[in-house]
Amino acid sequence: MSDRGTLNRIIALRHNRAVWPLLALALILIVDGFISPNFFDIRIVEGRLFGNLIDILYRAVPAALIALGMAVVIGTKGIDLSVGSIIAICGAVIAWRIQAGDPHLLILFYALVAGAVCGVWNGFLVAGLGIQPIIATLVLMVAGRGIGLLINLFYGGTNPSFESELLQGLSTGNIWLIPTRLFVALGLFLALWALIRRTALGLFIEAVGGNAAASNLAGVNSRLVTFFAYVICGVMAAAAGVIMTADTHTSDPVSVAMYSELDAILAVVIGGASLAGGRVFLGMTVIGALVIQALTTSILISGLPPEYNLVIKALVVMAVLFLQSDNARSAISRLIPGGSR
Amino acid sequence: MLKNALAGAAFAVSALVCSTAFAQTIGFSQVGSEGDWRPAFSANMQESAKDYGIDLKFANAQGKQEEQLRAVRAFIAQGVDAIIIAPVVVTGWDQVLQEAKEAEIPIFLVDRDVEVKDPSLYVTRISADFNLEGKLAGAWLAAESKGTCKIVELQGTTGSAPAIERKKGFEAVIGQFPAMEIVATQSGDFTTEGGKKVMEAFIKSTNNLDGICASFAHNDNMQLGAIQAMKEAGLKPGKDVLMVSVDYVPAIVEALKAGEANASVELRSAVGKFIYPVILDYLKSPQELPKWIVIPSDLHTAN
Structure with a gap:
């Protein structure tokens, strides 16, 4: 009897939105274990934890930060295609100001301000002028990498590499045995979570995303809320930009974070949110980013020729979304005799 | 005194006229400005054009072929003496190169290659291997x-x-x-x-x-x-x-x-000195050139 109860509880779990992405993550890791027998080994190298699992967490940090900002914007029924370009601009600002000899703490501040300014621009176009988000943010997506190149030109730009103890400490350093960027990510996640879930902002965002006109009538300033969402997204992208730029010690506006907007949108969707807006799932978005990074890392260690990378990624993403689709699942259970409810 | 100055001025003016009359106008359609190498390549092409007295019209295609096709057509319309293309992609060139051929403007490729049915559509490719x-x-x-x-x-x-x-x-x-x-x-x-x-x-x-x-x-x-x-x-x-x-x-x-x-x-970025002489010689006396002129590579080690 109690077995039956457990079974029922497991069956009921499938309605929990956290189950399917976590299942996908677990499956990817299990496959990795077969591909590479010592996949799960974790050692201590150079005073820090070292291994594939750490790599997945470590590499997922920038993607997760971008995706968190994206989750907030998508919550308002918007989208921000310009996050990759914002990262390119931040990277260029960092390299430029380091060459100019500014204090590095100030440069960190400049980079975040640059992201915020980009967010203000997007917010102005979407909330101020009422341009559709996909078009409004396309402007900066297209122009941003050019702006980054122009910033590189301020100092000649032939060798945009740099060293910075502070920024590289944040990106590639470690505290005790743990990479510093995991603390940075955790701090930003908690700050954003508090802002969204411990103030009324989250409710406003979801209200605006659900029905902007209705929330306006209910007294929510929907334009201000939307505007603020894009600023948050810009700052989160800038934080990712600091980590990515410091990671490679160089500013490469043309190719840095290429297609990161698509991965971010994907992470939000794997996390269970709808592009139709109205919901913000911060924790699940991080799981979505981990699924994508676990997949990327698996492809790299799989030893398959690089020609297959994108095809495999597409197939696995399809499978994950398929698992998440209620329609697909009920269609399958109808096909299996006795499996229908 | 005055006569001398006038003569000098006249000479200077005529020299200026001559040099503009003989200066070659060349259009250069570049891929874009990605990475470290390509901006250095673009800068060198623009710098060394001055050394050869070439009036270089530079167009950055920002990685898009349609942008590049538009630039090449603009060069044809302007009636430049020659066109240099660093192709974004290898295919899709037959039509626009045919237009250049009909306008009797020679095409030179640098950096990447193109695939065309009729190899006479371009003079030569000057690039590293x-x-x-x-x-x-x-x-x-x-x-x-x-x-x-x-x-x-x-x-x-x-x-x-x-x-x-x-x-x-x-x-x-x-x-x-x-x-x-x-x-x-x-x-x-x-x-x-x-x-x-x-x-x-x-x-x-x-x-x-x-x-x-x-x-x-x-x-x-x-x-x-x-x-x-x-x-x-x-x-x-x-x-x-x-x-x-x-x-x-x-x-x-x-x-x-x-x-x-x-x-x-x-991969040399200072390649203007390899590219421009070939083009200028060709413009002076057009002749059949090999389809690929290789710019030599050099290996550098720590010591």
């Missing part, structure tokens, strides 16, 4: 490792001409040595970020590069990322593992000095 770069890297590695070496390879963007040719050239040389083999290969997309990620994965999948003797990267940016990944894993790039790559950008020069890289094949 990616295949030769791969061979040079392979030859250096074969000599340095005395023909015994397990190699990890960081490929350029999958399907791009430099990635395909550098790999072919490299494999052609190491194929001569039975104890040399590529044990892992992945694409790092020609970026520092990509090179670093791929090397991090290789470090894990080969147990800290155990038994690996060399890293061959299709460009310096990826190798610089690989160097960082190895240092962060407590390895000594340049000592534990031989590091050979292509491009010779300023940052790899520093890495060579620091002993963290061992060799880099130079």
Whole structure:
């Protein structure tokens, strides 16, 4: 009897939105274990934890930060295609100001301000002028990498590499045995979570995303809320930009974070949110980013020729979304005799 | 006195008129400004045009072929003396090159190649040989490792001409040595970020590069990322593992000095001095040229 109860509880779990992405993550890791027998080994190298699992967490940090900002914007029924370009601009600002000899703490501040300014621009176009988000943010997506190149030109730009103890400490350093960027990510996640879930902002965002006109009538300033969402997204992208730029010690506006907007949108969707807006799932978005990074890392260690990378990624993403689709699942259970409810 | 000054002025004016009359106007359609190498290449083309007294019309296609086609058509409409194209992609050129031919404007290719049905649509291609770069890297590695070496390879963007040719050239040389083999290969997309990620994965999948003797990267940016990944894993790039790559950008020069890289094949960016004389000679006396004029490559090592 109690077995039956457990079974029922497991069956009921499938309605929990956290189950399917976590299942996908677990499956990817299990496959990795077969591909590479010592996949799960974790050692201590150079005073820090070292291994594939750490790599997945470590590499997922920038993607997760971008995706968190994206989750907030998508919550308002918007989208921000310009996050990759914002990262390119931040990277260029960092390299430029380091060459100019500014204090590095100030440069960190400049980079975040640059992201915020980009967010203000997007917010102005979407909330101020009422341009559709996909078009409004396309402007900066297209122009941003050019702006980054122009910033590189301020100092000649032939060798945009740099060293910075502070920024590289944040990106590639470690505290005790743990990479510093995991603390940075955790701090930003908690700050954003508090802002969204411990103030009324989250409710406003979801209200605006659900029905902007209705929330306006209910007294929510929907334009201000939307505007603020894009600023948050810009700052989160800038934080990712600091980590990515410091990671490679160089500013490469043309190719840095290429297609990161698509991965971010994907992470939000794997996390269970709808592009139709109205919901913000911060924790699940991080799981979505981990699924994508676990997949990327698996492809790299799989030893398959690089020609297959994108095809495999597409197939696995399809499978994950398929698992998440209620329609697909009920269609399958109808096909299996006795499996229908 | 006054007469002299007047004569001088007249001479100066006539010299100016002559020089404008004879100065060649050349249109140059560049791919874009990605990476470290291409902006340096563009700057050199613009600088050295002045040395040859060429009026260079520069158009940046920002990585888009349609932009490039538009630029070439604009050059044709302006009636330039010659057009230089650094093609974004290899296909889709027949139509616009035909238009240039009908306008009797000779076309010169630099950097990448094009695939056209009628090879007479362009005069010649003046560029480095990616295949030769791969061979040079392979030859250096074969000599340095005395023909015994397990190699990890960081490929350029999958399907791009430099990635395909550098790999072919490299494999052609190491194929001569039975104890040399590529044990892992992945694409790092020609970026520092990509090179670093791929090397991090290789470090894990080969147990800290155990038994690996060399890293061959299709460009310096990826190798610089690989160097960082190895240092962060407590390895000594340049000592534990031989590091050979292509491009010779300023940052790899520093890495060579620091002993963290061992060799880099130079993809010259100062190529105006190889390109312009060919074009000017052709404009003076048009004649059949070989379809490919190779700009020599050079290998730089730490010492």
